[in-house]
Amino acid sequence: MADAAPIIEIKDVTKSFGSVTALKGVNANIREGEFFSLLGPSGCGKTTLLRLIAGFEQVTGGTIVIGGKPMKDIPANQRPTNMVFQSYAIFPHLNVAENVGYGLVRKKMGKAAMTKEVDEALAMVDLGGYGERKAHELSGGQRQRVALARALVMRPKVILLDEPLSALDKKLRDQMQHELRSLQKSLGITFILVTHDQEEALIMSDRIAVIFDGTIAQLATPEELYRRPATRKVASFIGVMNFLDASATGGGDTPYQLTIPALGKVNIDAAQAPAGLSAADITVVGVRPEMFTILDEDTGSFEHEVQGTVTSTDYYGDMTYYTVALPGASDPVTISMRNTAGRAVARDGAKVTVGWGADSIVLLE
Amino acid sequence: MPRLSQESRQGLTLLSPTLAYALVMLAAPLAMVVMFSFWTQDYLDLDKTFTLANYREAWTQPIFQVLMWRSLKISLIVTTTTVILAFPIAYYLSFHVRSRKALWLFLITVPFWTSYLLRVFLWKVILGYNGVLNSALMNLGIIDEPLTFILYNANAVVLTLAHAWAPFAILPIFIALEKIDRSLLEAAEDLGDGPLRRFWRITLPLAMPGVVAATLIVLIPTVGDYITPKLVGGTDGLMVANMIQIQFGKANNAPLGAALAVSSMIVVATISIGIYFAGKKFGGKVK
Known part of the structure; x- marks a missing residue:
């Protein structure tokens, strides 16, 4: 092709x-x-x-x-x-x-x-x-x-x-x-x-x-x-994207060292970023709703975990969209979870543990 | 079903003034004309025994035949000329005028601001023996003596009528052209048509309802016109309507005039129906 x-x-x-x-x-x-x-x-x-x-x-x-x-x-x-x-x-x-x-x-x-x-x-x-x-x-x-x-x-x-x-x-x-x-x-x-x-x-x-x-x-x-x-702009036009404030150092040949108040510190491989992105230009990163996981007994543990509170839920049948407030974030994030067998739908106000991975962080120009 | 009958009562009430008007002013006179055509004039009285003698006379007397043929010929020439000249104007208005379409339409109706009689007299001034056209041509040295074939004959009638009826032909064609979805024209072009072929295959068939309407709007009244031939037609420009007028007036033979009127009505109706179906056949079933 x-x-x-x-x-x-x-x-x-x-x-x-x-x-x-x-x-x-x-x-x-x-x-x-x-x-x-x-x-x-x-x-x-x-x-x-x-x-x-x-x-x-x-x-x-x-x-x-x-x-x-x-x-x-x-x-x-x-x-x-x-x-x-x-x-x-x-x-x-x-x-x-x-x-x-x-x-x-x-x-x-x-x-x-x-x-x-x-x-x-x-x-x-x-x-x-x-x-x-x-x-x-x-x-x-x-x-x-x-x-x-x-x-x-x-x-x-x-x-x-x-x-x-x-x-x-x-x-x-x-x-x-x-x-x-x-x-x-x-x-x-x-x-x-x-x-x-x-x-x-x-x-x-x-x-x-x-x-x-x-x-x-x-x-x-x-x-x-x-x-x-x-x-x-592209990120918000295609699908749903959570935008989180961030700052970074590094870049070029070395990994970007990101500080995301909502999630903590994380190193991101330079290959994951758009070409020629300078660390100083990073003020915001994106995370897709399905890249977060609300942990329960079946999901096991994650590379990175953060505590949050469910503020609202939208139930779609096959999926549930949660709005979760994270302590360090200015705005709550949207998290989507597939309603697989045996999975309980978290209620409003529930304290949850949210898991995420470094490869789910989208660096934006 | 009380509801429905109430609805139809309401409908009839709404309609009744117009209906009454149409019956009194249109249907009744028409019925009288038809009745007259079967009677006979007996000096100052009417002989009301049923007879077809008037029709026999109307269809066999050479003078009436000549006049009927001439009326048809003149109005067909007028109609053809008018529609053929109106189409490019309507086309230009619809496809090439981007802003101020309303102003253009308004300007087209400007001739209606003066009386029709005045406009006919103006043509006399232009076409007359010492008229504008002749003096201009003579001053330019193109002719030595005034042209006489331009006034007081059928040519003058055609020219005057074609000018007078132009807006009536432009407007329906313009509306039909406006209704054509422009993406149809792009689709035709996309499928390989050049401008001429596209015009013949898409624009003209889809404009056909407007062309048919324009044709009928011009044809029907011009057959029966009697002012224009009287003023600019001379003796060989007289038409059937002038004869009908004479029968009802000077000749004092209203039944014969009525028979002539009904006869020309039938002829015009037949031709109109023919034109309608011909247009429909060419334009396809346009929805």
């Missing part, structure tokens, strides 16, 4: 709309056959980047190269990309088969071949036999599948998806996430997904570019992104 050639190279891309700057110097290489996500809050520029790749907007500065070819002055209808629109953009005056075959008409492949291609694409998205349906007879999920089939049938190098699942209900969305992912893996086509839903990005992607304010804040695999977010 790591050596795959880049299918899309984005070099120093900037984009302004009048006085508003949407993208300021974006660099990224998207590899052939990967599922790549552009993740960020609304208005961060992720959709603009997707539209620049599709050719609906022109870059203000920098270049976009697709398949080794610079895309400057190449209009959307000549680019090897196809888009699944957020609104699906199903042509209302055409039926499903005509929608899916829309782009094939230009390829002059003959009616029989076209029908075959359309049927195959519809079968791929589980809509076999729906060809005669009109657009207004379809449900939201079916429209989404038609939009996908319409892009797939063109056999593009890259499929661009602009928040394709945001209009679907939760259950359908979960199902489509897996279907999209397995379809992408079996076809080997590069997918670029724009989403504001961090969970969706984590589930579906090979790599994720987190975009804030028109720049890529971090580009990493889902696991790296979750375990080693580079900045506090």
Whole structure:
């Protein structure tokens, strides 16, 4: 995967709309056959980047190269990309088969071949036999599948998806996430997904570019992104993170020696930190809720332990989220525990022992 | 079901002023015209025995046929010209005017601020023998003597009507174009269409309801127009409505006038239905 050639190279891309700057110097290489996500809050520029790749907007500065070819002055209808629109953009005056075959008409492949291609694409998205349906007879999920089939049938190098699942209900969305992912893996086509839903990005992607304010804040695999977010902003955007005040010495070739008032003193391996982080810049560290453990007879003892008081509990069935006040911490921390068999749910006001490990400390830029 | 009947009572009460108005002012006169068309004028009296003689005359007399054909021809030319000229304006308004759309729409309606009669007279001033156009062309040395084919004939009627009805054609087309989801156009482009092909495959079919509406709005009233032909049409620009007016007035043959009116109503209705279905066929079932 790591050596795959880049299918899309984005070099120093900037984009302004009048006085508003949407993208300021974006660099990224998207590899052939990967599922790549552009993740960020609304208005961060992720959709603009997707539209620049599709050719609906022109870059203000920098270049976009697709398949080794610079895309400057190449209009959307000549680019090897196809888009699944957020609104699906199903042509209302055409039926499903005509929608899916829309782009094939230009390829002059003959009616029989076209029908075959359309049927195959519809079968791929589980809509076999729906060809005669009109657009207004379809449900939201079916429209989404038609939009996908319409892009797939063109056999593009890259499929661009602009928040394709945001209009679907939760259950359908979960199902489509897996279907999209397995379809992408079996076809080997590069997918670029724009989403504001961090969970969706984590589930579906090979790599994720987190975009804030028109720049890529971090580009990493889902696991790296979750375990080693580079900045506090990324850390709070992806999942839940406890931020604890801290100060540090050391760094470089030697371990960082951290003093965390809430937890105590601990040495952290330099490899665990973002590259080039200076100890003087460390004012806060992150710990994920599931990295803390509330000790009972079954959990044994931990490398580091600290006493705390439960101030509130949120019971989710499979999980319980505890808010625990630690003596040295300015704010209480959130701790999540899986409700395994035999595990008692601690009540509010209970005194608990919290266990944690040095490898769960996230150093932030 | 008392609740439902109460609801329908409420509905009828709400509707009744309009309904009464429509019945008295529209349905009743129309019914009278139809009744008249089956009677006979007997000097100052009406012979109320049922007869189809008026229709026989209306459909067989060459003068009526000529007038009907001319009316249809003129109003079809007017409609085609108006809609073809209105489409680019509506398109420009909808797709290329970013701010101040309302101002543009407002400006399009400016001609309505003056009376229609005044506007027709203005065309006489422009197109007349010593009119603006002729004197300008003569001063420029392009022509030696005034052009006479531009006023008091069918051309002048077409020109005047096309100008007068332009806003009625622009507005429905503009609204249909505004309703087109712009992502559909991007999708068509994304799937390989250039601008022309995209226009033919997406924009035009989806704008069809507006085009049909514009066509009918212009066609139906222009067939029956009698002011314009009278003022700028000369003798060979007269239309069927002028003849209907003459029958009801000077000729004192209201039954024949009524038969002519009902006949042209039937002809126009038939053509309109044809246009409606043709538009629907081309535009597909647009929801």
